[in-house]
Amino acid sequence: MRYAYYPGCASLGWSREVDTATRLVCARLGIDLVGLPAAPCCGAGEVQQVARTAGAALGVLTLSQAGQLDLDVMTVCSVCMLSLRQSRALLEEPERAAERQRVGAALAAGGWRYVGTHAQVTHLLWVLWRYVGVDGLAAAVTRRLSGVNVAAFYGCQVLRPSTLNPEDDADTPVSLEELAMACGARVVDYDGRLSCCGWPLAASRRSASDALATRAVAAAAAAGAHVIVTPCPHCRASLESCQQGTNLGVPVLHLSQFVGLALGVSPRESLPGWHVANGGPLAARLSLDFV
Numbered sequence: 001m002r003y004a005y006y007p008g009c010a011s012l013g014w015s016r017e018v019d020t021a022t023r024l025v026c027a028r029l030g031i032d033l034v035g036l037p038a039a040p041c042c043g044a045g046e047v048q049q050v051a052r053t054a055g056a057a058l059g060v061l062t063l064s065q066a067g068q069l070d071l072d073v074m075t076v077c078s079v080c081m082l083s084l085r086q087s088r089a090l091l092e093e094p095e096r097a098a099e100r101q102r103v104g105a106a107l108a109a110g111g112w113r114y115v116g117t118h119a120q121v122t123h124l125l126w127v128l129w130r131y132v133g134v135d136g137l138a139a140a141v142t143r144r145l146s147g148v149n150v151a152a153f154y155g156c157q158v159l160r161p162s163t164l165n166p167e168d169d170a171d172t173p174v175s176l177e178e179l180a181m182a183c184g185a186r187v188v189d190y191d192g193r194l195s196c197c198g199w200p201l202a203a204s205r206r207s208a209s210d211a212l213a214t215r216a217v218a219a220a221a222a223a224g225a226h227v228i229v230t231p232c233p234h235c236r237a238s239l240e241s242c243q244q245g246t247n248l249g250v251p252v253l254h255l256s257q258f259v260g261l262a263l264g265v266s267p268r269e270s271l272p273g274w275h276v277a278n279g280g281p282l283a284a285r286l287s288l289d290f291v
Contacts, residue, residue: 003074004066005033010233021256021270044083057106059087066119078158078232125231129175142264144184151220152176153230183262190223192216197238213242
């Protein structure tokens, strides 16, 4: 398997350990990642709200670069995946010709042009679940994560809208749980695994953002979770930061970090010491040193 790798801003900024873990996991599974050195921000969030055409142009620029390599795009961020898929839809829908012209003009203003491409957009979650497969991942595990209770947290944008994200059932998904079990862990059921993490509200209504995240973490803790696993670095940040000043104490890992542990990746490489929640109990269960 070979993909044009798009880590996104978060994984190249304040969440670099996600990029590190992803590269190590893919290397162990024989997944070749090809960089996109000129790829910009995906255009999600504030960019889409303030300048929709510019936001779409950023996504189209990334797709165009992947198309020149004749590769599909793989990302590790739910927000990036949805944003790039929205840009992909812009290129495919006949009724949006006028919008495509505006995007083309925006690209031309920056000295770029759109190169036609069939490049599709996927996520590490779908690569592991649908292409490596549950059995394939289980066969690659070198450190079974037995004795660990996992709460899967999907969040909003990896599953919805289902018209753009059809891989798993948006109401009753199983992908994260099946991958966690392939790693030897036990999964817990709890209210909140499909809820919003609060990230989109963090800048404007921090209290509301923290309330959403805290509700999910508290439900996971009440269900006996030792760790929360999510496919999105933004969800991970929200679910971690909301625990400041609380006694919840549930570590939150990106999917790449959790799978990395099962594949023998050193915690010193993929799990930094800045996590808000104390990882000591989880480390003790796995007989690992997370420091």
